[in-house]
Amino acid sequence: MKIVFSTFLFFIVLGHSCLYAQSEADKLEAALKGELADTARIRVLTALVKEYQFVDFTKSQAYTEEALKLAEKTESVKHKVDAYLTASVLYASTGDFSSALRFDNRALELDITTKDSTNISRDYNNIGHDYYDLGEYDDAYFYFTQSYRIASVIKDTLRMLISLHNVGRVFKELGQYDQALDHLQLSLKMSQEHHDTEGIAYALHEIGDVMLRKNQYDSALNFLTDALAKVRSMHIDEIHPQVLANIGSVYLSKSDFSKALAYYDSAYTLHAKTNNRYGMAEIELGRGIVFIKQKKYDEALDKIEKSLVIARELNARVLEIRSFYQLSVLWETKGDHKKSLEYFKQYKLLEDTLFSQEMQGKLLRDQIRFETESRDTQIAALSRLQTSQRSELRKQEFVRNILVVVMALSAILLITVYRSGQRRRKINMLLLNHQDEMEKRSEELERLNQVKDKFFSIISHDLRSPINALAGLLDLIDKGAIKPEEMHKHTKELKVRFNHTRTLLNNLLDWTLLQMDKLNLQAAKINLYRLVEENIQLLGSVQDKKISMLNEVPENAIGFADSNTINLVIRNLMTNAIKFTNDGGRVVIAAREQGREWIVSVSDNGVGMKPEVLSMLFDKTAPYTTRGTANEKGTGLGLILCKEFVEKNGGRIWVESAEDKGSTFYFTLPKS
Structure with missing residues (x-):
């Protein structure tokens, strides 16, 4: 009876909250029907998004899209940022963290132009959240600590507290529970000192999660139950289902399966409301x-x-x-x-x-740098405390002895010099941060220039060669220097060069459209068997190496992707296999089902590759190329396009190879 009554009371409170929210939403929607300037309309729309976020996801999403469209028209940086942050929060609440990251990055770019340190610190924290939710903990740690650094410079205590809390969450996911508890308990203490009840709820929840992972179930249940009480009393909808789910996990670990399922069901209902x-x-x-x-x-x-x-x-x-x-x-x-x-x-x-070791190494370097800077901050704080104590002693001595006047003047001078030094140190720190950002941008530009230079090199060299060959042949024909029986030999060579050039031109055009974001993909049902069969017919008519090509794709293999780009992927992989297979060899194209995907493979029994070559195949900054078994030329551009197109269609691509044993390229496609 107690459980039934509590549930009844919970729904009464929830219903009252919904009625109040609906009343506010009605007022905002009425205002939206009137004549409003774009900036005022954006404010009303973002307010409506928050009202409906945990009540009616469809409406919330519609208002978000309208706010974004209006924001793109306005010149107001503030209103654009508000619209981007609103979209980010909405998408994060649905679990679409990649879209949330995209909008948070847009907000950061605009806030950097205004040099608003408070907003920049907030944006770094939001981006850290997105990377955390995506499981990229090294990037999450970097952005959380960057947020802390900026907040410490402008003395934003609340933002520093939030950053410490989030750093603790990263350590939790990495299994460093003692360090996680150090940061989370510190953030809990700071929240209690600043009467930040919402921060207390977040900290209790995270500490409970750490205790759960340490298998201290009773302790975990105490922290999570306290967190749930605060979450419900303050209507903190963002973490309400997470707290319920963690309590369910505690009961699962304690083998109380009925309670575990009950809490999981409650959490699922709340997640479903926000999609x-x-x-x-x-x-x-x-x-x-x-x-x-x-x-x-x-x-x-x-x-x-x-x-x-x-x-x-x-x-x-x-x-x-x-x-x-x-x-x-x-x-x-x-x-x-x-x-x-x-x-x-x-x-x-x-x-x-x-x-990976690379991620762990990057995280360790960021951690050491952050802890070193934190210790420097603590040392500076102790120095200021000691200076203050000396000044107090000198004031007391002044009362007893007139000579303290000289010492007091000296102290004032020292304090002035010290503050001047502090200001210079802060300015130097900001300049160093700016320099780091400029260096990163310079490295990115250099990388892009390398890509540009590589493709200009391809255009200038690989396109010029067959044109020169054609010009030379035409010149010889014009002069009558080629006998009729020699024409077959020359035209055959010219045909090979022409096919290579045509493939290169198609790849370059596709790559250009991709880089300009002008390539429109239209996903639809595609018959993989038929697509492979068409390419076997096409390539069989132009290759002279007598290579047998086998289609082992099931006739019922129907994928869901853009037909043109997948056709190019299959053709490029088959061309690549033919290129590195000796005369009389074999190329097999197959496909198999796995879950909601098709795994397509293109195998050959050609020359294969060394292990060190495999890591270079899909690097667009330095495309790897080598001549084929019949001295065929290549640019390395085809495999880069394959990777880009497969990923654009929601798949993955990889290769397995051994020297002198052939190669197999795999890629995945969603099933229809």
Whole structure:
């Protein structure tokens, strides 16, 4: 009865809150119907987005899009930034963190032009959130610490507190729980001192999550229950479902499956209200783990596979890693060790990619630099305290002895010099930060220039050669220097050069459209078998190496992607395979299903590649190229285009090769 009454009371409070929100929303919508200037209209629209964000996602999204359209027309930086931040918050609440990152970066670019340090610190923190949610913790740590640095310069205590809290979250995800607790407990203490009740709720939730990961379940439950009480009393909708989900995870760890599912269901309902697909996928994964424990394997498989599909669609790599691991556990429990090993390999591969040595090294360097600067700040603070204490002693001595007057004047002079030095230090720090930004921009420009130079080199060299050959041949024909029986030999060579040049021109045009963002992709159902068959017919008529090409793609292989770009990918990969296969060799094109994807492969039994070459194939700053088995020329541009087009269609591309044993290129496509 107590539980029923509490639930009833909760819905009464929730209903009252919704009525109040609806009343405010009605007033704003009435104002929207009147004649308003664009800037005033943007303010009303962004307010409506916040009103409907946790009530009616469809309306919230519509108002966001209208605010963005108006913002692009206005010259007001402030209103553009407001619209971008509103869009970022909305997309983040749905789990679309990539879109949120895009809008936060736009806001940062505008705030940098106004040199508003407070807003820049806020934008760095928002971008750090986006990278954190995407699982890119090295970038998240960098932006959180940058936010802290700027906040410390302008003495924005609240922003410093938030940054410390977020740095603690990064350490939590990296498994450095002691460091995470140090930062989170410090942020909790600062929130209590500044009476920041919302900050207290966030800190309690994160500390509870750390305790859960340390397997201290009773402690975790205490912190999370306190956090839930504050979240509900203050209507902090952003983390309400997360707190419920973590409490459900505690009960799961304590093997209280009925309570775990009850909390997961409550969290799922709240995520569904904001269409937060990432949050719903996390809950599906939690339910799947419960069903594994309950030996309901079919239901578990359904839930975990749903989580994996959404994780891939959102590029949520941490959630994808967790899903692969639980699928491995599920099949191991069912006794299918082969499937279990397959999922475990995918789990380890993705985990090693995400938590690579490069990422760990970058994070360690940022951590050392941040901690060093923090210690310098503490030392400076102690120095100021000591100076203040000396000044107080001198004042007391002045009362006792007139000679203190001289010492007091000296102290004043020292303080003036010290403050001047502090100002210079701050200015130098800002100049150094500016210099770092300029160096980064310079490196980026240099990289782009290298790309430009490479493609100009391709145009100037590889296009000139066949044209010169054609001019020479025409000149010889004009002079009658070529006998009729020699024409076949020369035209055959010219045909090879022409085919190479035509392929190069098509690739250059496609690459140019891609760089100018003028290439419109139109996804539709495509028959992969038919596409491969057409390319076999085309390439079979122009290649003279007597290479057999086999189409092992199932006739029912229907993908969902842009037909033109995928056709180019298949043709480029087949051309590449023919190029590096000896006369009489074999090229096999195949496809197999995996989850919601088709994995297409192009294999040859040609010369293969050394391991050091594999890492260079898709580098657009320095395209790798070498001559084929029949001395065919190349530019390396084809594989770069393949990578760009596959990723534009939502897939991935990779290669496996061994020297003298041939190569296999793989790419994925969504299923229809």
